[in-house]
Amino acid sequence: MPNLVSSPHGPHPNRVDRIMREVLIALLPGLLAMIWLFGWGVLINLLLAGAVAVAAEASVMLLRRRPVGPAIGDYSALVTAALFALSIPPTLPWWMTLLGMLFAIVLVKQLYGGLGYNPFNPAMAAYVFLLVSFPVAMTTWLAPSMLTAHSLTFMESLRLIFMGSLPTGLEWDALSAATPLDAMRGQLDQGLTIAEIRAGPLWGDFGGRGWEWVANAFLLGGVYLLWRRIITWHIPVSMLLALLIAAGIFWLIDPQTHPFPAFHLFSGAAILGAFFIATDPVSACTTRRGQIIFGAAIGVLVFVIRTWGGYPDAVAFAVLLMNIAAPTIDHYTQPRVFGQGRRIKH
Amino acid sequence: MAASQSSAQLIRDGLWSNNQALVALLGLCPLMATTTSATNGLGMGLATTAVLMLSNVTVSLIRNLVRPEVRLPVFVMVIASFVTAVELSIQAYFYELYLVLGLFIPLIVTNCVIIGRAEAFASKNRVDRALIDALAMGIGFTLVLMVLGGMRELLGQGTLFYQADLLLGAAAANLSVSLGPDFQGALIAILPPGAFIGLGLLIALKNLIDTRLKRAARIPATKPTQDVAQPMPAAQPAP
Numbered sequence: 001m002p003n004l005v006s007s008p009h010g011p012h013p014n015r016v017d018r019i020m021r022e023v024l025i026a027l028l029p030g031l032l033a034m035i036w037l038f039g040w041g042v043l044i045n046l047l048l049a050g051a052v053a054v055a056a057e058a059s060v061m062l063l064r065r066r067p068v069g070p071a072i073g074d075y076s077a078l079v080t081a082a083l084f085a086l087s088i089p090p091t092l093p094w095w096m097t098l099l100g101m102l103f104a105i106v107l108v109k110q111l112y113g114g115l116g117y118n119p120f121n122p123a124m125a126a127y128v129f130l131l132v133s134f135p136v137a138m139t140t141w142l143a144p145s146m147l148t149a150h151s152l153t154f155m156e157s158l159r160l161i162f163m164g165s166l167p168t169g170l171e172w173d174a175l176s177a178a179t180p181l182d183a184m185r186g187q188l189d190q191g192l193t194i195a196e197i198r199a200g201p202l203w204g205d206f207g208g209r210g211w212e213w214v215a216n217a218f219l220l221g222g223v224y225l226l227w228r229r230i231i232t233w234h235i236p237v238s239m240l241l242a243l244l245i246a247a248g249i250f251w252l253i254d255p256q257t258h259p260f261p262a263f264h265l266f267s268g269a270a271i272l273g274a275f276f277i278a279t280d281p282v283s284a285c286t287t288r289r290g291q292i293i294f295g296a297a298i299g300v301l302v303f304v305i306r307t308w309g310g311y312p313d314a315v316a317f318a319v320l321l322m323n324i325a326a327p328t329i330d331h332y333t334q335p336r337v338f339g340q341g342r343r344i345k346h
Numbered sequence: 347m348a349a350s351q352s353s354a355q356l357i358r359d360g361l362w363s364n365n366q367a368l369v370a371l372l373g374l375c376p377l378m379a380t381t382t383s384a385t386n387g388l389g390m391g392l393a394t395t396a397v398l399m400l401s402n403v404t405v406s407l408i409r410n411l412v413r414p415e416v417r418l419p420v421f422v423m424v425i426a427s428f429v430t431a432v433e434l435s436i437q438a439y440f441y442e443l444y445l446v447l448g449l450f451i452p453l454i455v456t457n458c459v460i461i462g463r464a465e466a467f468a469s470k471n472r473v474d475r476a477l478i479d480a481l482a483m484g485i486g487f488t489l490v491l492m493v494l495g496g497m498r499e500l501l502g503q504g505t506l507f508y509q510a511d512l513l514l515g516a517a518a519a520n521l522s523v524s525l526g527p528d529f530q531g532a533l534i535a536i537l538p539p540g541a542f543i544g545l546g547l548l549i550a551l552k553n554l555i556d557t558r559l560k561r562a563a564r565i566p567a568t569k570p571t572q573d574v575a576q577p578m579p580a581a582q583p584a585p
Contacts, residue, residue, distance in 0.1 A: 134532065135533070
């Protein structure tokens with residue numbers, strides 16, 4: 001017997017598991033790009049984070065005496081794990097990944113009541129938790145494969161992550177490299193001009209060499225999400241535009257001490273953040289006008305924190321800050337109910 | 347109303363059921379700021395307890411002399427005098443500790459625990475009861491400070507009672523425990539977020555213990571599987 005459903009007959013019943021599955025699919029290009037550039041560590045992190053996230057989700061559901069199946073089956077823990085694994089350095093010690101995922105699932109998500117109730121984005125909260133706790137490990141990035149003499153093999157990555165032992169004859173200095181944002185800031189602090197900085201071998205067309213390809217791949221995934229109508233354009237477009245405009249203003253004022261706007265767009269987690277993180281349906285704004293304000297504020301905050309803040313990248317901090325503001329923004333941007341007066345009653 | 351409370355009840359209130367840090371959530375500023383180690387927490391707790399006892403006794407003694415309209419300024423002045431005395435004493439006898447806690451000692455004046463007990467209890471009760479209340483509330487507060495400080499110190503720095511000799515004399519140097527130089531502490535535990543998360547976990551733990559105790563008291567041992575929703579028949583009023 002066919003399923004009888006009442007109208008409206010949408011082609012896709014919007015279910016949590018479908019949305020989360022599409023997000024996972026959309027992350028694939030970015031994942032492949034990162035594996036290509038930074039080696040097997042990315043994949044190991046992803047598998048480890050995913051396993052810990054599912055285990056943590058299941059244990060908390062058991063503790064809360066709630067059904068375990070639906071909580072695991074909606075893939076939301078896996079999406080958190082994937083976003084987290086793509087944000088952390090590819091050689092992060094295993095126990096830090098473990099701590100981060102436990103923090104994300106147990107403290108940030110389940111203690112607030114589980115999926116749909118968490119005010120903060122779990123993946124970003126875990127990233128910030130680790131960044132504040134272990135600043136050195138969290139800012140030690142591998143050099144992209146085209147800039148390094150030695151790419152770690154699968155076994156070398158495993159040993160590095162689980163035992164902390166580097167391959168024989170190699171030092172951290174030979175493997176790691178400053179991220180584009182780090183390099184840009186460090187050299188600007190030394191008094192170099194943008195033109196001098198960009199003459200170095202680290203730089204590609206827009207951002208750092210290699211890194212911009214990661215951003216491109218995430219952009220591809222983002223377009224896929226838009227096409228599948230998992231997200232709407234409001235948050236990503238307003239966030240990226242605000243970032244461009246903020247960076248553009250300062251670049252026009254002094255192009256030798258402020259990197260050009262596209263650099264901001266294609267460095268760090270701007271693209272990943274705009275399409276995958278700021279659009280988190282739970283912790284973002286839900287009204288259309290609210291989403292535009294929410295996205296724009298994140299964009300401006302990203303520029304402000306990157307330029308004057310203490311940490312190299314800012315997307316996680318900006319998203320968490322705006323997560324707090326999201327309910328207030330939603331409250332003041334409620335659409336007018338048809339037939340009611342212009343002002344809503346508070 | 348308060349006259350019906352026995353001394354044991356006062357002590358139990360202060361240490362557990364009306365714990366100023368975990369239940370009343372008073373004095374959070376020093377609680378968050380100074381609990382970066384067990385030693386600091388203990389020092390701050392002892393200083394607060396000393397001020398609390400002195401102020402409670404004084405307020406109780408003068409409770410019939412002070413007109414209600416001006417009682418709060420008077421209480422604050424009493425507290426401020428004692429805080430100054432305690433601060434100078436710490437500066438004189440525990441100078442190293444003073445360097446660590448320095449900024450927060452004067453802030454004991456604004457600690458809501460002290461003005462709260464003065465207003466809610468000492469101004470309405472006899473001296474002996476006010477003293478017991480101050481002691482119980484102070485020790486309850488101190489214990490939370492010390493446990494929270496110990497948690498944060500252990501997770502963030504891998505030590506426990508580090509530099510305890512500053513507070514308790516050279517003999518206490520043996521008290522300090524270390525997890526070894528290889529322990530990589532999570533810096534966040536020492537930073538302000540660690541204080542909030544740690545306090546939240548402590549409150550949750552207290553509520554969990556309370557719930558368990560209540561459930562254990564309500565369910566007779568012969569029927570352990572019974573659900574807890576309805577009260578026992580004994581609780582129903584007699585006709």
